[in-house]
Amino acid sequence: MIAYDTNTANHDNWQFQNTAFLAWLNIQEFTVPFYQMVNTNTDDxxxxxxxxxxxxxxxxGFSVQGIAGYAYTTQICGSVPLLSAVNAAASDHWWTTNPNDHADVLASGTGWVDGGVAFYVLPLDSA
Known part of the structure; x- marks a missing residue:
């Protein structure tokens, strides 16, 4: 996962956080594409x-950048939910497959709200 830090003055601060999940570069049985989109006004x-x-x-406000990968729309084949959180004030989104990390972010009191399940992915330990 790569996060964009919108709190820096020049707004040019991409940070590698870690690999969060496994997905496919090409369509597989039961998968659908997920798209990367960007808001050029907020760099979100x-x-x-x-x-x-x-x-x-x-x-x-968002434009499609293209297909980022392929994932499941339901929990099948050993997949796990990719949980999302949204911080509208910071124009930021955050994803994890770890329910405890997700709960911690939501409980942090820093404006994060539950964004639900984005899609279903394979966990890192399935590699």
């Missing part, structure tokens, strides 16, 4: 599943 990036009609998703 976000990963989405495709729209219901199978095309790229849409979100106000």
């Amino acid at each position: 990036d976000y990963n989405f599943l495709p729209a219901v009609n199978g095309g790229p998703p849409t979100a106000a």
Whole structure:
């Protein structure tokens, strides 16, 4: 995972956090693409599943950067939920497969709210 720190003066501070999950570069059985989107006004990036009609998703203020990978829409084949948190004040999103880390972020009192399950991925220990 790479996070963008919007709190720096020049807004040019990408930080490698760690690998959070396993996904595929190419379509596999039962997988769907997830897209990277960016808001050029806030430099916020976000990963989405495709729209219901199978095309790229849409979100106000965001443009599609392309397919980031392929994942499951349901919990199958040993997959785990990729949990998301959103901090609207910081224009930031955060993902983890660790429920305890997710709960800690939400309980931190720093503006993070539950973003739900983004999609289902394979855990790192499945490599």
